[in-house]
Amino acid sequence: MNRSHYFWSFILLVALLCTLNWFLYNYQVYRNHYWSYTQNSSFQEDIAKFYPTSNKDVFVYRRRPETENVNCGQVLAGDTAYLKTVTGEYRIKIAENESLNMSCEAVMDRILSRDHVLRPLENGVAFARVVYMDYELIEKHVEMSYHPQNSFCFAIDKKAAKEFKERMQAMASCLPNVLLLPDDLSVDSHGHNTNLAHYNCLRALINKPGWNYAILLQNHDLITKSVYELEKIFNWLGGANDVAIRPELGRLDKKHFKWDPMSLKLFRNESEIDPVILNTTLKFAKGAVQSSLSRAAVDWMTRTVDLTTFIDQWNHGTYGVDEQFTQAFQISDFLGMPGHFTDKCIKKGIITEGITRFAQWTHGDQSKCASKKSRHGICIMGIEHLSMMAKSEHLMFNKVLPLFDYSIIECTAELLFNRTFLGQIHHPLNEEYYSNMINVLYHKHHHEPNYTFNCDNDH
Numbered sequence: 150m151n152r153s154h155y156f157w158s159f160i161l162l163v164a165l166l167c168t169l170n171w172f173l174y175n176y177q178v179y180r181n182h183y184w185s186y187t188q189n190s191s192f193q194e195d196i197a198k199f200y201p202t203s204n205k206d207v208f209v210y211r212r213r214p215e216t217e218n219v220n221c222g223q224v225l226a227g228d229t230a231y232l233k234t235v236t237g238e239y240r241i242k243i244a245e246n247e248s249l250n251m252s253c254e255a256v257m258d259r260i261l262s263r264d265h266v267l268r269p270l271e272n273g274v275a276f277a278r279v280v281y282m283d284y285e286l287i288e289k290h291v292e293m294s295y296h297p298q299n300s301f302c303f304a305i306d307k308k309a310a311k312e313f314k315e316r317m318q319a320m321a322s323c324l325p326n327v328l329l330l331p332d333d334l335s336v337d338s339h340g341h342n343t344n345l346a347h348y349n350c351l352r353a354l355i356n357k358p359g360w361n362y363a364i365l366l367q368n369h370d371l372i373t374k375s376v377y378e379l380e381k382i383f384n385w386l387g388g389a390n391d392v393a394i395r396p397e398l399g400r401l402d403k404k405h406f407k408w409d410p411m412s413l414k415l416f417r418n419e420s421e422i423d424p425v426i427l428n429t430t431l432k433f434a435k436g437a438v439q440s441s442l443s444r445a446a447v448d449w450m451t452r453t454v455d456l457t458t459f460i461d462q463w464n465h466g467t468y469g470v471d472e473q474f475t476q477a478f479q480i481s482d483f484l485g486m487p488g489h490f491t492d493k494c495i496k497k498g499i500i501t502e503g504i505t506r507f508a509q510w511t512h513g514d515q516s517k518c519a520s521k522k523s524r525h526g527i528c529i530m531g532i533e534h535l536s537m538m539a540k541s542e543h544l545m546f547n548k549v550l551p552l553f554d555y556s557i558i559e560c561t562a563e564l565l566f567n568r569t570f571l572g573q574i575h576h577p578l579n580e581e582y583y584s585n586m587i588n589v590l591y592h593k594h595h596h597e598p599n600y601t602f603n604c605d606n607d608h
């Protein structure tokens with residue numbers, strides 16, 4: 150009697166689980182189906198017909214009042230006469246909202262409207278960003294790259310305004326995939342503590358599942374590819390890191406510090422490491438703070454090695470001390486960081502820029518910038534850059550300032566919205582380009598016995 154009772158309970162339980170599973174499966178199929186359905190423009194027209202007032206807005210990017218009348222499509226099409234009406238004295242800057250509603254409901258609605266469905270990603274992206282100002286831009290960054298599988302880590306500069314910190318805390322407390330580090334580091338424009346802030350973010354992000362590349366960013370870097378485009382591009386990179394490599398000119402402090410893995414207390418467990426490696430001075434280059442690192446590289450940086458002594462030694466320098474961090478590990482191939490590159494090209498004077506950051510240098514002449522505005526020798530991006538940006542292979546623009554030109558931010562956000570939710574494709578990604586970058590080819594082939602590596606192959 151008792152046994153048959155257990156038996157039937159068991160059968161009932163199995164039946165229940167099967168039914169539940171069936172529902173979950175169908176729900177997933179439905180979500181995916183619904184998503185591809187919404188990408189069909191005739192679906193969008195149908196919606197517009199059946200819901201003439203309310204749901205039509207689902208397919209329109211929501212603008213701020215000050216940029217409501219900017220015609221991003223016309224700028225994108227290269228209409229130079231129109232461009233004159235939104236540049237120069239007519240350039241539109243942000244009108245900051247002093248009374249922004251920071252309730253969770255309001256924040257979430259701004260970041261991802263409930264009407265929008267995002268299909269699952271094969272692999273997400275982690276964003277590690279050092280921030281100190283312009284909360285509404287920071288929230289826009291999250292909106293533009295939002296996906297439940299993506300993770301966002303923010304390290305706030307200790308000197309940031311109280312209101313900025315409070316808003317950041319409010320956003321982070323609403324969204325499980327937004328991480329906020331304690332604001333105990335003071336970051337400056339010479340790069341002090343920037344690497345440490347990013348490293349702390351990487352240490353937090355490695356515990357989050359769902360992403361296979363991490364991007365290191367600063368406050369005003371604008372990501373210019375949609376979440377689905379990033380997924381594709383990082384897939385083509387296939388595990389290679391993307392780090393700009395230029396010559397480092399004499400800032401390495403060899404007088405006070407040693408730079409071999411043993412002196413740097415680099416490997417957490419030295420017992421397996423070849424003593425020759427432990428005693429080999431690292432190779433150095435300068436690039437940008439902004440880099441894209443594979444998950445395996447981040448895992449190595451946070452769990453196999455400990456970079457705090459390395460970071461601390463650079464922090465003692467005077468200026469530009471944050472542009473050698475990922476570079477050193479990327480080209481010190483003997484360390485074996487996953488996805489690394491080599492110093493063979495930079496030794497020949499050949500620079501590899503990569504795709505992570507686009508920056509236009511003024512070389513001392515601000516009037517060379519399309520926007521006629523620069524900061525620290527780099528052009529500030531204006532609406533003039535939109536159509537170039539839409540075609541660029543780069544993942545990010547450095548940099549945009551909302552109090553200089555907000556149209557470029559709004560129009561980029563609209564462009565990514567259109568690509569994400571309306572399935573618009575003006576500039577199909579060039580797979581050939583990404584999968585033939587020199588760091589990608591090196592990563593794919595350097596273990597092959599007869600591989601001959603040619604630095605001149607880069608684009």
Ligand SMILES: *[C@@H]1O[C@H](CO)[C@@H](O)[C@H](O)[C@H]1NC(C)=O
Nearest residue numbers: 185186188189190191192195
């Ligand atoms: C888009 O939807 C229309 C009407 O519902 C249908 O005839 C057409 O085949 C669909 N196209 C695609 C690519 O799904």
Ligand SMILES: *[C@@H]1O[C@H](CO)[C@@H](O)[C@H](O)[C@H]1NC(C)=O
Nearest residue numbers: 221222223225560563564567
């Ligand atoms: C986005 O799509 C809408 C609707 O098709 C269009 O009017 C607008 O110009 C597009 N914006 C951009 C930046 O491509």
Ligand SMILES: *[C@@H]1O[C@H](CO)[C@@H](O)[C@H](O)[C@H]1NC(C)=O
Nearest residue numbers: 213214246247248249250255
């Ligand atoms: C400012 O934010 C409030 C609350 O989120 C909103 O109601 C209002 O429309 C915003 N004002 C502007 C000018 O965007």
Ligand SMILES: *[C@@H]1O[C@H](CO)[C@@H](O)[C@H](O)[C@H]1NC(C)=O
Nearest residue numbers: 250251252253254255256258
């Ligand atoms: C903020 O937004 C929420 C949700 O939309 C709303 O319930 C609340 O009344 C708003 N608060 C203020 C002060 O407007």
Ligand SMILES: *[C@@H]1O[C@H](CO)[C@@H](O)[C@H](O)[C@H]1NC(C)=O
Nearest residue numbers: 416417418419420421422452
């Ligand atoms: C260090 O690595 C060796 C060899 O793999 C291992 O036996 C040892 O337990 C490790 N030590 C620690 C502290 O993990």
Ligand SMILES: *[C@@H]1O[C@H](CO)[C@@H](O)[C@H](O)[C@H]1NC(C)=O
Nearest residue numbers: 409411424425427428429430
């Ligand atoms: C490390 O290398 C230096 C020179 O390259 C050499 O003088 C020194 O003896 C080596 N130290 C160890 C512990 O192998």
Ligand SMILES: *[C@@H]1O[C@H](CO)[C@@H](O)[C@H](O)[C@H]1NC(C)=O
Nearest residue numbers: 594595596597598599600601
């Ligand atoms: C590598 O080169 C050697 C000598 O030229 C040749 O014998 C060998 O077959 C090559 N190996 C591969 C994998 O191509």
